[in-house]
Amino acid sequence: MQDAQKQAGRERLFVIKIGGNVIDAEQNLAAFLDDFAKVEGKKILIHGGGKIATKIGEQLGIESKYVNGRRITDSDTIDLVTMVYGGLVNKKVVAQLQSRGCNAIGLTGADGNMIPATRRPVKDIDYGWVGDVQATGLPLDTCRILLAHSLVPVFAPLTHDGQGHILNTNADTIASSIATALSNSYDVRLIYCFEKKGVLEDVNDDNSVITLITKDKYRALLAEDKLFAGILPKIDNAFAAIDTGVKEVLIGDAKDLLQNTQSQTTGTLITN
Amino acid sequence: MQDAQKQAGRERLFVIKIGGNVIDAEQNLAAFLDDFAKVEGKKILIHGGGKIATKIGEQLGIESKYVNGRRITDSDTIDLVTMVYGGLVNKKVVAQLQSRGCNAIGLTGADGNMIPATRRPVKDIDYGWVGDVQATGLPLDTCRILLAHSLVPVFAPLTHDGQGHILNTNADTIASSIATALSNSYDVRLIYCFEKKGVLEDVNDDNSVITLITKDKYRALLAEDKLFAGILPKIDNAFAAIDTGVKEVLIGDAKDLLQNTQSQTTGTLITN
Numbered sequence: 001m002q003d004a005q006k007q008a009g010r011e012r013l014f015v016i017k018i019g020g021n022v023i024d025a026e027q028n029l030a031a032f033l034d035d036f037a038k039v040e041g042k043k044i045l046i047h048g049g050g051k052i053a054t055k056i057g058e059q060l061g062i063e064s065k066y067v068n069g070r071r072i073t074d075s076d077t078i079d080l081v082t083m084v085y086g087g088l089v090n091k092k093v094v095a096q097l098q099s100r101g102c103n104a105i106g107l108t109g110a111d112g113n114m115i116p117a118t119r120r121p122v123k124d125i126d127y128g129w130v131g132d133v134q135a136t137g138l139p140l141d142t143c144r145i146l147l148a149h150s151l152v153p154v155f156a157p158l159t160h161d162g163q164g165h166i167l168n169t170n171a172d173t174i175a176s177s178i179a180t181a182l183s184n185s186y187d188v189r190l191i192y193c194f195e196k197k198g199v200l201e202d203v204n205d206d207n208s209v210i211t212l213i214t215k216d217k218y219r220a221l222l223a224e225d226k227l228f229a230g231i232l233p234k235i236d237n238a239f240a241a242i243d244t245g246v247k248e249v250l251i252g253d254a255k256d257l258l259q260n261t262q263s264q265t266t267g268t269l270i271t272n
Numbered sequence: 273m274q275d276a277q278k279q280a281g282r283e284r285l286f287v288i289k290i291g292g293n294v295i296d297a298e299q300n301l302a303a304f305l306d307d308f309a310k311v312e313g314k315k316i317l318i319h320g321g322g323k324i325a326t327k328i329g330e331q332l333g334i335e336s337k338y339v340n341g342r343r344i345t346d347s348d349t350i351d352l353v354t355m356v357y358g359g360l361v362n363k364k365v366v367a368q369l370q371s372r373g374c375n376a377i378g379l380t381g382a383d384g385n386m387i388p389a390t391r392r393p394v395k396d397i398d399y400g401w402v403g404d405v406q407a408t409g410l411p412l413d414t415c416r417i418l419l420a421h422s423l424v425p426v427f428a429p430l431t432h433d434g435q436g437h438i439l440n441t442n443a444d445t446i447a448s449s450i451a452t453a454l455s456n457s458y459d460v461r462l463i464y465c466f467e468k469k470g471v472l473e474d475v476n477d478d479n480s481v482i483t484l485i486t487k488d489k490y491r492a493l494l495a496e497d498k499l500f501a502g503i504l505p506k507i508d509n510a511f512a513a514i515d516t517g518v519k520e521v522l523i524g525d526a527k528d529l530l531q532n533t534q535s536q537t538t539g540t541l542i543t544n
């Protein structure tokens with residue numbers, strides 16, 4: 001299979017998502033960027049926001065508002081996250097990658113109209129300036145051009161509504177939609193960095209990583225009731241990405257990034 | 273001359289700089305972006321910061337510090353302007369241009385390593401995280417690629433030191449360096465939007481615009497002591513840009529942008 005694709009001239013692409021736990025700790029971020037810069041071949045980074053937006057928001061008197069446990073993005077909050085995610089975090093990451101010889105270019109989904117989104121419709125809750133993105137077929141022409149010229153796109157978790165407004169969008173979802181859209185040009189491995197080494201067979205044993213989950217294996221694990229319930233949505237999302245063209249999804253620790261770009265991974269590789 | 277250049281296949285490029293007076297007033301900005309979106313052909317926008325950074329800085333308890341009338345960019349201030357110029361202002365402009373059918377892409381000088389800068393050396397004053405850029409030969413390969421694909425680069429007045437730090441850089445200087453570097457590929461008109469219709473023969477009469485200043489004309493005006501002293505550095509900088517390859521520099525009102533992209537301008541056209 002791999003050989004056949006290599007013959008067809010398909011190149012590898014890593015779509016890598018990091019969350020707030022990496023962004024918030026300066027040393028973790030520096031170590032991650034050291035590794036990210038060393039990843040060979042085509043790559044894209046999508047970063048979450050981190051707690052710094054909440055901290056700056058508090059200083060600015062912008063309250064974090066929640067309804068039924070879901071964050072509401074009012075006008076002040078969208079300005080706040082546009083500043084913090086799109087400016088402070090994104091441009092710091094870009095400058096630090098540049099200092100490591102990685103030709104990064106920082107973007108939001110508004111730039112080049114790469115990630116158009118729809119403001120979430122109001123049903124019971126008005127989430128405010130929150131954008132939902134399409135799962136397949138994002139218009140990533142500009143991203144393809146950048147990749148073809150060996151640039152490394154770095155996306156903040158922001159999109160736009162095409163009517164002049166920035167929207168707040170979940171970084172995991174952006175990563176999945178980007179990976180899916182680029183799967184018709186590249187063999188994509190979508191890597192989610194989280195706080196564990198991978199999917200654990202025993203949630204209390206960090207060394208019990210299940211290194212490979214196929215659909216058959218997943219069915220067996222579910223039948224045996226072996227998996228921690230909290231991980232199931234991540235695995236379901238991974239298979240949804242695979243069903244729309246992504247070759248592999250890897251769930252692992254940011255610290256293991258380099259190993260997780262190899263064929264032998266320490267994290268959990270999910271594939272058909 | 274123009275015909276010869278057209279025969280040689282050189283395309284027009286407008287490098288357009290707007291300052292805080294346009295950024296700060298929502299209606300002025302919307303009207304400007306309406307016009308900017310209508311400018312035909314290749315174009316680049318460079319925006320200043322505006323007073324919003326000072327306002328948000330005050331809310332965050334970041335004092336504006338000055339030494340001998342010059343602003344000092346300490347660590348808190350560079351984070352502030354990275355957020356506000358690189359995030360809030362830049363991405364709002366991009367989203368609003370996208371809503372006008374203009375395929376904008378928001379950038380700093382760190383992105384694609386397009387504007388490397390040197391932290392200003394400490395002599396009498398330590399200006400902090402302020403970057404000086406080279407006047408000629410900026411490595412704008414990525415910018416050329418974007419222009420070739422009909423994208424519209426929108427630059428915030430931020431650069432980087434190649435060692436992981438964002439630097440605060442004068443937007444006029446960035447505009448001039450970009451215009452100069454792209455002059456070997458395009459016939460560049462560099463347009464500075466300011467608060468007057470152009471260079472005035474009588475500083476008290478807004479309708480006394482001098483519509484064309486050549487070097488000979490400039491010498492004559494200087495000999496007659498006709499010009500307001502405050503405008504002389506702008507004209508000197510314009511001729512410096514022209515001496516390094518820029519075809520024309522236009523100084524005019526943001527409201528007159530569309531007319532000032534034509535051959536008959538209402539502002540002041542400066543050329544050899």
